[in-house]
Amino acid sequence: MDDREIQLRRYKSILSKYLDDQSEQTLYKGQQFSRKMIEQKISPEEAVSLHVSAMESLYPDMPQEFKNSYAFLLEMMIGYGFAYREHQSLRSRQQQLETEIEIAANMQQTLLMGEMPTVESLDIGAVSKPAKKMNGDYYHFVQDENDCVSVAIADVIGKGIPAALCMSMIKYAMDSAPEQRMQPSAMLGNLNRVVEQNVDPNMFITMFYGLYDSFNHRFYYSGAGHEPGFFYNAENDDFGELYTKGLVLGVSKKPNYREYSKDLQKGDMIVLLSDGVTECRSSKGFIERDEIVAMIRSNLHLSAQEIVNTVYRELEKMQEFELRDDFTLLILRRKV
Amino acid sequence: MNLQIKQEDQDNIHELSLSGEVDAFTAPQLREKLMPLTEKEGETIVVKLANVNYMDSTGLGVFVGALKSSKQNNSTLKLTGMTSRVHRLFEITGLDEVIDIEDVKGGSV
Amino acid sequence: MNIQSCVEVRNEWDIVKARQEGRNIAKELGFGSVDQARITTAISELARNIYLYAGKGRIEISNLDSSGKIGLRIIASDDGPGIKDIRKVMEDGFTTSGGLGAGLPGVKRLMDEFSIDSKENEGTEIITTKWLR
Numbered sequence: 001m002d003d004r005e006i007q008l009r010r011y012k013s014i015l016s017k018y019l020d021d022q023s024e025q026t027l028y029k030g031q032q033f034s035r036k037m038i039e040q041k042i043s044p045e046e047a048v049s050l051h052v053s054a055m056e057s058l059y060p061d062m063p064q065e066f067k068n069s070y071a072f073l074l075e076m077m078i079g080y081g082f083a084y085r086e087h088q089s090l091r092s093r094q095q096q097l098e099t100e101i102e103i104a105a106n107m108q109q110t111l112l113m114g115e116m117p118t119v120e121s122l123d124i125g126a127v128s129k130p131a132k133k134m135n136g137d138y139y140h141f142v143q144d145e146n147d148c149v150s151v152a153i154a155d156v157i158g159k160g161i162p163a164a165l166c167m168s169m170i171k172y173a174m175d176s177a178p179e180q181r182m183q184p185s186a187m188l189g190n191l192n193r194v195v196e197q198n199v200d201p202n203m204f205i206t207m208f209y210g211l212y213d214s215f216n217h218r219f220y221y222s223g224a225g226h227e228p229g230f231f232y233n234a235e236n237d238d239f240g241e242l243y244t245k246g247l248v249l250g251v252s253k254k255p256n257y258r259e260y261s262k263d264l265q266k267g268d269m270i271v272l273l274s275d276g277v278t279e280c281r282s283s284k285g286f287i288e289r290d291e292i293v294a295m296i297r298s299n300l301h302l303s304a305q306e307i308v309n310t311v312y313r314e315l316e317k318m319q320e321f322e323l324r325d326d327f328t329l330l331i332l333r334r335k336v
Numbered sequence: 337m338n339l340q341i342k343q344e345d346q347d348n349i350h351e352l353s354l355s356g357e358v359d360a361f362t363a364p365q366l367r368e369k370l371m372p373l374t375e376k377e378g379e380t381i382v383v384k385l386a387n388v389n390y391m392d393s394t395g396l397g398v399f400v401g402a403l404k405s406s407k408q409n410n411s412t413l414k415l416t417g418m419t420s421r422v423h424r425l426f427e428i429t430g431l432d433e434v435i436d437i438e439d440v441k442g443g444s445v
Numbered sequence: 446m447n448i449q450s451c452v453e454v455r456n457e458w459d460i461v462k463a464r465q466e467g468r469n470i471a472k473e474l475g476f477g478s479v480d481q482a483r484i485t486t487a488i489s490e491l492a493r494n495i496y497l498y499a500g501k502g503r504i505e506i507s508n509l510d511s512s513g514k515i516g517l518r519i520i521a522s523d524d525g526p527g528i529k530d531i532r533k534v535m536e537d538g539f540t541t542s543g544g545l546g547a548g549l550p551g552v553k554r555l556m557d558e559f560s561i562d563s564k565e566n567e568g569t570e571i572i573t574t575k576w577l578r
Contacts, residue, residue, distance in 0.1 A: 085554045225428060
């Protein structure tokens with residue numbers, strides 16, 4: 001007996017039982033049977049054909065009109081079978097793609113995220129989460145032999161794979177210009193050239209680049225259209241905007257990047273973020289910058305890493321655990 | 337979440353009135369309308385943004401692309417009537433200094 | 446191989462005619478009702494593609510008998526604009542974005558064998574077979 005005959009026998013016995021008793025229990029059996037048919041990849045038209053064969057053998061004298069109507073129904077179901085098989089094939093392709101992306105995401109993780117600096121004078125915290133699997137946000141710390149710490153935070157427009165590929169390019173451009181590490185404005189100028197020449201015209205990158213000098217506790221920084229960060233003045237217990245003016249990378253051939261500086265006292269903090277942080281939406285609307293400040297403020301007693309983790313968790317909760325954009329938050333606090 | 341685009345042409349001036357959201361989902365639709373207009377020399381394209389309540393960076397990207405194309409093809413691109421919320425994006429990114437923006441609505445500019 | 450039927454496709458009536466021919470031959474060869482419906486649908490899709498994208502073409506339906514195996518072969522050919530990127534039209538999900546080659550992956554799955562040959566500005570030929578089990 002082949003598969004079809006076995007199926008037909010089972011189907012027929014459940015069907016005829018139902019025609020006798022019309023009980024919920026038999027319907028439940030039917031539901032279980034349909035699950036098995038799906039497992040065995042029985043297409044909709046085959047399911048209908050099974051029904052027709054069962055009916056024909058249960059009611060050999062079925063009126064011709066009914067037989068004809070079944071033929072018609074079969075024709076209708078072929079289209080659904082089409083859609084069903086396409087769905088299955090797309091699903092297996094999707095699984096394949098997901099596996100590939102998973103691998104790419106892991107590669108990106110190892111490529112981009114370097115070691116966190118350990119400088120006596122600084123307490124540093126960082127969190128960066130992609131909205132999808134690949135991260136279009138980027139941050140990078142470099143610590144040199146004089147305990148100067150440079151920090152970069154960047155956001156490529158768009159999300160996902162294109163953004164992530166672009167980010168890898170930025171990383172290598174930065175690594176290959178070590179002499180500009182000490183000059184934020186020159187670094188941005190150089191990166192702008194790389195991006196302007198190599199990137200799709202609709203694409204741009206925002207970036208903030210800073211350098212913390214542990215010797216005089218001065219922070220030098222420049223911005224290329226990046227979401228402004230915050231400066232926390234511990235003595236006045238006051239958050240201010242870390243404003244920079246500068247065009248995003250990749251738009252103009254010769255933009256000027258101004259360099260700013262800020263002196264940090266003990267307890268002062270630099271807070272850097274990607275616009276994913278302030279573009280977050282909750283059910284009540286946009287999450288405002290003030291709310292982020294309030295979240296940081298109420299966690300000031302924690303370490304920098306604990307603060308960014310807490311803020312991330314709270315924002316995640318407010319958005320019902322669905323990130324709309326990549327999310328990055330960095331904190332540098334002067335310890336001593 | 338949707339974007340409606342209404343186009344009105346008069347001689348060599350093309351007006352696109354947008355309403356809704358310009359984000360990763362709707363940006364391709366806007367790009368398709370906007371880019372061809374910027375590719376003709378001497379044309380002026382005015383994009384009215386008064387009824388755009390949300391724009392993300394992909395949306396900004398469309399205007400960056402349009403700006404580059406208009407420079408290359410000697411056409412003129414103008415954005416008018418955006419809300420201060422949307423304008424803030426152009427300000428942060430420094431794009432307000434390279435794109436012609438007129439008549440920002442409401443709030444401080 | 447004896448050609449059993451050849452339908453010139455120029456309008457929607459011809460699609461129906463091709464379907465009818467296909468169904469008759471399938472029935473004659475002993476295909477069950479599900480396979481009859483599948484074969485007819487495949488013919489329908491192929492004929493529709495000819496009608497929509499090439500304007501006119503042919504559907505040839507013949508029976509095969511290779512070492513005792515009985516089969517039905519459909520050849521759909523036209524001198525239309527051809528398909529630029531065959532790999533693309535053979536991708537699932539392409540149909541939904543509209544355009545050329547609607548439903549070819551679906552046709553391939555309805556049948557047992559499928560081959561396609563197309564040159565830009567010269568035309569397209571699709572040969573597909575269903576074996577009787």
